Amino acid sequence: MQLFYNPNINENTNQFSFPKEESKHIVKVLRKTTGDTLHITNGEGWLFTAEVTLPNINKCTANIVSKTFQTKHNYNLHLAVAPTKMNDRYEWFLEKATEIGIDSITPIICEHSERKFIKPERFERILQSAMKQSLSCYLPKLNDAITFKDFIKQAFIGDLFIAHCEETDRKSLKSQLKSKTDITILIGPEGDFSVKEIKEALENNFIPVTLGETRLRTETAAIVACHSVAFINE
Secondary structure (H helix, E strand, O other), rough: OOOOEOOOOOOOOEEEEEOHHHHHHHHOOOOOOOOEEEEEEEEEEEEEEEEEEEOOOOEEEEEEEEEEEEEOOOOOEEEEEEEEEOHHHHHHHHHHHHHHHOOEEEEOOOOOOOOOOOOOHHHHHHHHHHHHHOOOOOOOEEOOOOEEEOOOOOOOOOOEEOOOOOOOOOOEEEHHHHOOEEEEEEOOOOOOOHHHHHHHHHHHEEEEOOOOOOOHHHHHHHHHHHHHHHHOOO
Protein backbone atom coordinates (compact mmCIF):
# COMPACT_ATOMS: atom_id res chain seq x y z
CA MET A 1 0.00 0.00 0.00
CA GLN A 2 1.22 3.49 -0.87
CA LEU A 3 0.07 6.24 1.45
CA PHE A 4 -0.54 9.86 0.46
CA TYR A 5 -0.70 12.77 2.90
CA ASN A 6 -2.87 15.86 2.87
CA PRO A 7 -3.75 17.88 5.98
CA ASN A 8 -6.89 19.36 4.39
CA ILE A 9 -8.86 16.13 4.13
CA ASN A 10 -11.14 15.16 7.04
CA GLU A 11 -13.85 12.69 7.98
CA ASN A 12 -16.50 14.82 6.21
CA THR A 13 -14.68 14.90 2.87
CA ASN A 14 -16.41 13.04 0.04
CA GLN A 15 -14.32 14.03 -2.96
CA PHE A 16 -10.67 15.01 -3.12
CA SER A 17 -8.32 16.45 -5.76
CA PHE A 18 -4.57 15.94 -5.52
CA PRO A 19 -2.12 18.77 -6.17
CA LYS A 20 -0.27 18.81 -9.50
CA GLU A 21 2.94 17.08 -8.36
CA GLU A 22 1.11 14.17 -6.72
CA SER A 23 -1.38 13.96 -9.60
CA LYS A 24 1.45 13.48 -12.05
CA HIS A 25 3.01 10.82 -9.81
CA ILE A 26 -0.30 8.96 -9.49
CA VAL A 27 -1.07 8.96 -13.20
CA LYS A 28 2.38 8.81 -14.82
CA VAL A 29 4.43 6.78 -12.31
CA LEU A 30 1.85 4.63 -10.51
CA ARG A 31 -0.28 4.44 -13.68
CA LYS A 32 -3.51 4.73 -11.76
CA THR A 33 -6.66 5.06 -13.82
CA THR A 34 -10.41 5.39 -13.28
CA GLY A 35 -11.64 3.00 -10.59
CA ASP A 36 -8.23 2.34 -9.05
CA THR A 37 -7.76 2.64 -5.28
CA LEU A 38 -5.64 5.17 -3.37
CA HIS A 39 -5.00 5.61 0.35
CA ILE A 40 -4.71 9.01 2.04
CA THR A 41 -4.11 10.22 5.59
CA ASN A 42 -4.46 13.66 7.13
CA GLY A 43 -1.76 12.94 9.71
CA GLU A 44 -4.32 13.10 12.51
CA GLY A 45 -5.25 9.43 12.70
CA TRP A 46 -7.58 9.06 9.73
CA LEU A 47 -6.99 6.64 6.87
CA PHE A 48 -9.11 7.23 3.78
CA THR A 49 -9.64 4.81 0.92
CA ALA A 50 -10.40 6.62 -2.32
CA GLU A 51 -11.37 5.62 -5.85
CA VAL A 52 -9.95 7.52 -8.80
CA THR A 53 -12.67 9.25 -10.84
CA LEU A 54 -10.54 11.57 -13.00
CA PRO A 55 -6.92 10.45 -13.66
CA ASN A 56 -5.68 13.86 -14.81
CA ILE A 57 -1.94 14.58 -14.51
CA ASN A 58 -2.65 18.16 -13.40
CA LYS A 59 -5.54 17.45 -11.04
CA CYS A 60 -6.27 13.84 -10.23
CA THR A 61 -9.67 13.53 -8.54
CA ALA A 62 -10.94 10.70 -6.34
CA ASN A 63 -14.04 9.87 -4.33
CA ILE A 64 -13.69 8.78 -0.70
CA VAL A 65 -15.26 5.33 -0.40
CA SER A 66 -14.29 4.43 3.18
CA LYS A 67 -12.50 5.81 6.23
CA THR A 68 -11.04 4.32 9.39
CA PHE A 69 -9.51 5.90 12.46
CA GLN A 70 -6.14 4.58 13.64
CA THR A 71 -5.90 4.48 17.42
CA LYS A 72 -2.92 6.41 18.74
CA HIS A 73 -0.45 4.85 21.18
CA ASN A 74 -1.33 5.48 24.83
CA TYR A 75 1.61 7.72 25.69
CA ASN A 76 3.04 10.99 24.44
CA LEU A 77 6.73 11.23 23.62
CA HIS A 78 8.35 14.63 23.22
CA LEU A 79 12.04 14.76 22.33
CA ALA A 80 13.91 18.06 22.60
CA VAL A 81 17.07 17.48 20.56
CA ALA A 82 19.84 19.94 19.77
CA PRO A 83 20.50 20.37 16.02
CA THR A 84 23.61 18.49 14.91
CA LYS A 85 26.57 20.09 13.17
CA MET A 86 25.93 17.95 10.09
CA ASN A 87 22.34 18.57 9.05
CA ASP A 88 21.88 15.15 7.46
CA ARG A 89 22.38 13.48 10.86
CA TYR A 90 19.44 15.38 12.31
CA GLU A 91 17.35 14.53 9.27
CA TRP A 92 18.21 10.85 9.82
CA PHE A 93 16.99 11.17 13.40
CA LEU A 94 13.70 12.74 12.26
CA GLU A 95 13.11 9.95 9.76
CA LYS A 96 13.87 7.06 12.12
CA ALA A 97 12.05 8.56 15.11
CA THR A 98 8.93 8.95 12.97
CA GLU A 99 9.17 5.32 11.90
CA ILE A 100 9.59 4.15 15.50
CA GLY A 101 6.90 6.41 16.91
CA ILE A 102 7.25 9.93 18.28
CA ASP A 103 4.67 12.63 18.94
CA SER A 104 6.56 15.91 18.99
CA ILE A 105 10.07 17.23 18.39
CA THR A 106 11.66 20.48 19.50
CA PRO A 107 15.06 21.58 18.19
CA ILE A 108 16.81 23.22 21.17
CA ILE A 109 19.73 25.62 20.78
CA CYS A 110 22.24 25.05 23.57
CA GLU A 111 25.42 26.77 24.76
CA HIS A 112 27.59 24.20 22.97
CA SER A 113 25.48 24.04 19.81
CA GLU A 114 27.48 24.48 16.62
CA ARG A 115 24.33 24.78 14.51
CA LYS A 116 22.03 27.62 15.50
CA PHE A 117 19.54 27.53 12.62
CA ILE A 118 17.34 24.85 11.04
CA LYS A 119 15.25 24.52 7.89
CA PRO A 120 11.77 23.66 9.18
CA GLU A 121 10.26 23.25 5.70
CA ARG A 122 12.78 20.53 4.81
CA PHE A 123 12.32 18.87 8.21
CA GLU A 124 8.55 18.82 7.68
CA ARG A 125 8.96 17.08 4.33
CA ILE A 126 11.16 14.43 5.94
CA LEU A 127 8.58 13.81 8.67
CA GLN A 128 5.80 13.50 6.09
CA SER A 129 7.82 11.11 3.95
CA ALA A 130 8.71 8.92 6.93
CA MET A 131 5.10 8.84 8.10
CA LYS A 132 3.92 7.68 4.69
CA GLN A 133 6.72 5.13 4.35
CA SER A 134 5.89 3.58 7.72
CA LEU A 135 2.14 3.61 6.95
CA SER A 136 1.40 5.62 10.06
CA CYS A 137 -1.56 7.99 10.18
CA TYR A 138 0.00 10.35 12.70
CA LEU A 139 2.39 13.11 11.70
CA PRO A 140 4.77 14.15 14.51
CA LYS A 141 4.58 17.82 15.46
CA LEU A 142 7.72 19.80 14.71
CA ASN A 143 7.95 22.73 17.09
CA ASP A 144 9.87 25.93 16.40
CA ALA A 145 13.53 25.94 17.35
CA ILE A 146 14.04 27.48 20.77
CA THR A 147 16.94 28.24 23.10
CA PHE A 148 17.52 25.87 25.98
CA LYS A 149 17.02 28.78 28.39
CA ASP A 150 13.53 29.51 27.05
CA PHE A 151 12.59 25.87 26.60
CA ILE A 152 13.29 24.91 30.19
CA LYS A 153 10.95 27.63 31.50
CA GLN A 154 7.89 26.01 29.92
CA ALA A 155 5.27 24.02 31.78
CA PHE A 156 5.59 20.28 31.16
CA ILE A 157 3.30 17.31 31.74
CA GLY A 158 4.52 13.83 32.63
CA ASP A 159 7.99 12.49 33.35
CA LEU A 160 11.00 14.67 32.52
CA PHE A 161 14.51 13.45 31.70
CA ILE A 162 17.80 14.97 30.60
CA ALA A 163 20.41 12.67 29.06
CA HIS A 164 23.96 13.96 29.49
CA CYS A 165 27.54 12.69 29.75
CA GLU A 166 28.77 14.45 32.89
CA GLU A 167 30.19 12.06 35.49
CA THR A 168 27.54 12.81 38.08
CA ASP A 169 24.77 10.81 39.67
CA ARG A 170 22.64 9.58 36.76
CA LYS A 171 20.03 6.88 36.55
CA SER A 172 19.54 4.45 33.69
CA LEU A 173 16.73 5.70 31.45
CA LYS A 174 15.29 2.21 31.04
CA SER A 175 14.99 1.87 34.83
CA GLN A 176 13.01 5.11 35.03
CA LEU A 177 10.56 4.65 32.17
CA LYS A 178 6.92 3.81 32.87
CA SER A 179 4.40 2.69 30.29
CA LYS A 180 1.35 4.75 29.36
CA THR A 181 3.06 7.93 30.54
CA ASP A 182 3.75 11.28 28.88
CA ILE A 183 7.51 11.79 28.58
CA THR A 184 9.87 14.63 27.66
CA ILE A 185 13.55 13.82 27.08
CA LEU A 186 16.33 16.35 26.48
CA ILE A 187 19.22 15.37 24.18
CA GLY A 188 22.16 17.76 23.90
CA PRO A 189 24.54 18.77 21.07
CA GLU A 190 27.86 17.17 20.15
CA GLY A 191 29.57 19.06 22.97
CA ASP A 192 26.90 17.95 25.46
CA PHE A 193 24.87 20.24 27.70
CA SER A 194 26.85 22.76 29.71
CA VAL A 195 27.12 22.34 33.47
CA LYS A 196 24.86 25.37 33.83
CA GLU A 197 22.19 23.85 31.57
CA ILE A 198 22.24 20.56 33.46
CA LYS A 199 21.83 22.47 36.72
CA GLU A 200 18.89 24.43 35.29
CA ALA A 201 17.23 21.24 34.10
CA LEU A 202 17.58 19.59 37.51
CA GLU A 203 16.13 22.71 39.15
CA ASN A 204 13.12 22.31 36.86
CA ASN A 205 12.49 18.69 37.88
CA PHE A 206 14.29 16.91 35.04
CA ILE A 207 15.83 13.60 36.09
CA PRO A 208 19.43 13.06 34.88
CA VAL A 209 19.78 9.80 32.95
CA THR A 210 22.29 7.77 31.00
CA LEU A 211 21.48 5.86 27.80
CA GLY A 212 24.15 3.20 28.20
CA GLU A 213 27.82 2.50 28.80
CA THR A 214 29.18 4.17 25.65
CA ARG A 215 29.12 7.79 24.55
CA LEU A 216 26.56 8.24 21.79
CA ARG A 217 26.25 10.81 19.03
CA THR A 218 23.34 13.22 19.42
CA GLU A 219 21.20 11.56 16.76
CA THR A 220 22.00 8.05 18.05
CA ALA A 221 21.12 9.04 21.61
CA ALA A 222 17.80 10.43 20.39
CA ILE A 223 16.95 7.21 18.57
CA VAL A 224 17.95 5.07 21.57
CA ALA A 225 15.69 7.17 23.78
CA CYS A 226 12.84 7.00 21.27
CA HIS A 227 13.07 3.23 20.91
CA SER A 228 13.36 2.71 24.67
CA VAL A 229 10.05 4.49 25.18
CA ALA A 230 8.39 2.57 22.35
CA PHE A 231 9.73 -0.75 23.69
CA ILE A 232 8.49 -0.17 27.24
CA ASN A 233 5.02 0.56 25.81
CA GLU A 234 4.74 -2.56 23.63
